[in-house]
Structures are given as C-alpha cells and as structure tokens.
Amino acid sequence: MERRKFLQNTCPTITFAFFGISFIQACSKSGDDMNSYSENYNSNNVSNNNSQSSNSSSGSSATSSSNGISVNGNTITLDLTNSTFSELNSPGDFVNLTTIDMLVLKISNSEFRAFDNCCPHSGSKNAWSYANEEFKCNTHGNTYGIDGNNTVNCGSASTSGDLKTYSTSLNNDTLTVTTS
DSSP: OOHHHHHHHHHHHHHHHHHOHHHHHHHSSSGGGGHHHHTSSOTTTEEOOOOEEEEOTTSSEEEEOTTSEEEETTEEEEETTSGGGTTOOSTTOEEEEGGGTEEEEEEETTEEEEEEOSOTTTOOOSOEEEETTEEEETTTTEEEESSOTTBOOTTSOOSSSBOOEEEEEEETTEEEEEOO
C-alpha cells in the first residue's frame, strides 16, 4: 500500500480516537470536509441529511426528500416521525441538520425550537453539544444561549450571546420552521 493512501485511510481514524472531532475540524480544508465525520460525532444526535431538489407548481424552488425534511423558500417542514428525528426522545435532545444549517432542540413533548447551527465565533457548523439551556461549540469551547435576547451573528468572532432562533410551530408530528 502506498504511504499516502495509508496515511489518508488511517490517520483520520487515529486522530479522531485521540483528539476528537475538534482537532480534525481544525485541520480540515473546509466545513464540507467534515460531513463524513459529523454523522456520528455526537451521541446527542448530529445528523447529516441529503436532500433532492424539485420545483413546486407555483414555480418556486422546493426541496424535499425521504429524510423527513421539506424546504420551500424560508419555510422548512420536518416530519418528526421520520428516522432522521428518532433521537429526539427527551427534552434536551437535539439534531444538527447540517444540510439546512439548523439545530432542532426538543424542549418538551409539545415544544421544539430551531436555531442557526453556525457558530458565532468561528462559523463551525458541526461540533455542537447541549446542556443547561446552552449550546456549546466544541471547536473552541464557547457557549451560546437559546433565549434569543442577545443574538450574535454567524462568524462574528463573538464568544458569547445567543444563537439565532427561528420561529417554529408544531402540528401533530409536523414541525414547521420559518427562517426569516
């Protein structure tokens, strides 16, 4: 086996085992390179979803797929019965929907909240954990609140504040998120 192939195949696994995702992310070329690592990084439900595009009858672009996510403009519809959301069992559970740049957090059986998954400090999108009503970006260890009173912008170098919050409404097992 060529040395280069060996290093490409072996080093990421060894690095991940010793240093975790933050180290690998810091060394990657772009956020997209992390998609294969982010699928199973966080036992607290990091998801990497793929969508297929189609056109709606009104002529506007819409995206939908078998992953339970439908996008039509700034409205995103999530089918919570889909396996993509199977980890949302208890309050505090969340999923990171990297393809639509969104964190979805279960507050209670009747309430979910949605947030921009872009870290205000560095723009990372796939290194999140959640505890004590705060999301922590594990790239640099900064924490961000969920109340929306002190929202900070993605990549603004801010090390504190609140993540951008999207409005949500729950109807049976369908969560509708408006991103504007």
